[in-house]
Every structure is written in structure tokens, then in C-alpha cells.
Amino acid sequence: MLIIKNVSKSFREATQTSTILNNIHWQINRAEWCSVVGPSGTGKTTLLHCISGLLQPDEGHVHFKGTDIYSLSEKKRSNWRRKHLGFIFQDFKLLPHYSVLDNVALPLIFDEAKGPLYDRAKEKLKLVGLEETFFSRLPGGLSGGEKQRVAIARSLIAEPDILICDEPTGNLDSDNRDKIADLFSELKKSGQAILMVTHDPEIARKGDKTYQLSGGSLFVKEVTA
Numbered sequence: 001m002l003i004i005k006n007v008s009k010s011f012r013e014a015t016q017t018s019t020i021l022n023n024i025h026w027q028i029n030r031a032e033w034c035s036v037v038g039p040s041g042t043g044k045t046t047l048l049h050c051i052s053g054l055l056q057p058d059e060g061h062v063h064f065k066g067t068d069i070y071s072l073s074e075k076k077r078s079n080w081r082r083k084h085l086g087f088i089f090q091d092f093k094l095l096p097h098y099s100v101l102d103n104v105a106l107p108l109i110f111d112e113a114k115g116p117l118y119d120r121a122k123e124k125l126k127l128v129g130l131e132e133t134f135f136s137r138l139p140g141g142l143s144g145g146e147k148q149r150v151a152i153a154r155s156l157i158a159e160p161d162i163l164i165c166d167e168p169t170g171n172l173d174s175d176n177r178d179k180i181a182d183l184f185s186e187l188k189k190s191g192q193a194i195l196m197v198t199h200d201p202e203i204a205r206k207g208d209k210t211y212q213l214s215g216g217s218l219f220v221k222e223v224t225a
């Protein structure tokens with residue numbers, strides 16, 4: 001489904017250039033759950049952003065179902081992202097002046113009729129354990145774990161082919177973390193690919209394969225499925 005070919009990315013700060021990703025090759029298949037681990041600052045978020053069309057690599061290609069996503073115009077790439085890819089940001093990126101329900105529905109507000117879209121948004125919130133009392137609340141009044149679950153619900157609104165998650169359970173207690181892991185397992189069964197960065201080895205092991213990012217390269221660390 002997603003093929004990453006020879007992807008490299010460096011950042012230049014003052015006179016110093018740091019190579020963060022060095023010639024990464026990778027493939028993520030339909031109904032596959034891959035986890036990526038590695039110490040802080042090794043480039044996990046950078047890798048997710050390159051794969052998702054958010055940050056153009058210096059070299060290499062990212063192919064999604066045969067299309068090189070960086071050959072698309074920015075507008076087309078952004079449309080592709082909204083429809084095919086769910087992204088859970090490490091810092092949630094919820095819009096503070098919109099309700100929980102609006103935050104979940106907003107990515108597709110110009111694409112779909114409001115009635116069915118909002119019904120689906122409610123369904124996704126219930127999937128992550130947020131019932132009706134949360135729908136009209138503003139993100140500012142939520143706990144970190146509740147915000148994280150709103151961000152997960154929002155990433156599912158388009159029923160994307162691939163879910164890309166940057167530390168999706170970092171703010172959850174073990175009970176809610178396990179519920180999200182069960183949800184990901186169900187999504188995988190229905191064909192979605194899941195690519196997750198995590199510092200939590202327990203949730204990483206619930207996937208099919210764990211990769212380690214180290215020195216700009218990606219290694220298979222553990223195969224669990």
C-alpha cells in the first residue's frame with residue numbers, strides 16, 4: 001500500500017547539518033500494524049511526517065497505491081491526506097474554539113453532507129469511549145487522555161486506508177491504552193494499515209512488527225505476528 005524508497009532528510013541549523021533519515025526503504029501493507037521505537041530525537045516524527053506528505057524528503061520517494069505523493073501539487077496532496085490517511089499528532093492539534101464533535105467532523109466538512117458526517121463523528125467518538133456528554137465540550141477543558149481520544153476519533157473520520165500515529169497512547173491510563181490497542185486490532189482486521197510511533201514496548205508488541213530507528217536507519221527489531 002505504502003512504499004518508501006531511498007528517503008533521506010537532513011536539517012540545517014546555523015553551520016551544522018544533521019542527517020536524520022538516511023536512505024530509508026520500507027513497505028507497509030494493507031492490514032499490517034507496524035510500530036516504530038527509538039530514543040527521543042532519533043527522527044521518528046520526521047519519518048512519519050515524510051511518509052504522510054507533511055514534510056518533503058531531500059531525496060527519495062513515497063508511493064501510495066502507485067502514486068508518488070510528492071509528485072502531486074500541494075493542494076492535491078492535502079486532499080489525498082484528508083481522504084486516505086488518518087494522522088494522530090503527538091500534540092493532538094485540536095482546534096480550541098470548536099467543540100469536540102466539530103473537531104472530529106471538521107476534516108471533511110466541505111466534502112460531505114453535514115447530517116451523515118456528524119452521525120459518523122459521534123460514532124467515532126463513542127468508539128474511543130467518549131459519550132454524548134463530551135460532544136459539546138471545548139478541548140481546553142479536557143484532560144490529556146480525553147484530548148488524545150478526540151484526536152484518535154478525528155483521525156478515523158474518513159475511514160482512512162492508513163492510520164499514522166505519533167505516540168497515540170502516551171497520555172492514556174493502562175485501561176484506555178488497552179482499549180485503543182483493541183480498536184487498532186479491529187481496524188487492522190478490516191484492512192487498515194497502522195503505523196505507530198511509541199515509547200511503550202507493550203503496545204508496540206500488539207502490532208505485527210516493531211522497527212527501531214537508529215542512526216538514520218530503520219531496522220526490524222521484533223516480529224510479533
Ligand SMILES: Nc1ncnc2c1ncn2[C@@H]1O[C@H](COP(=O)(O)OP(=O)(O)OP(=O)(O)O)[C@@H](O)[C@H]1O
Pocket residue numbers: 011012013020038039040041042043044045046047
Ligand atoms: N524543522 C526542524 N529543523 C531543525 N531540526 C529539526 C526540525 N525538526 C526536527 N528537528 C530535529 O531532528 C531531530 C529528530 O526530531 P524528531 O522530532 O523527528 O525526533 P523523535 O524521534 O520523534 O523525538 P521524540 O521521541 O522526542 O518525539 C531532533 O534532533 C530535532 O531537534
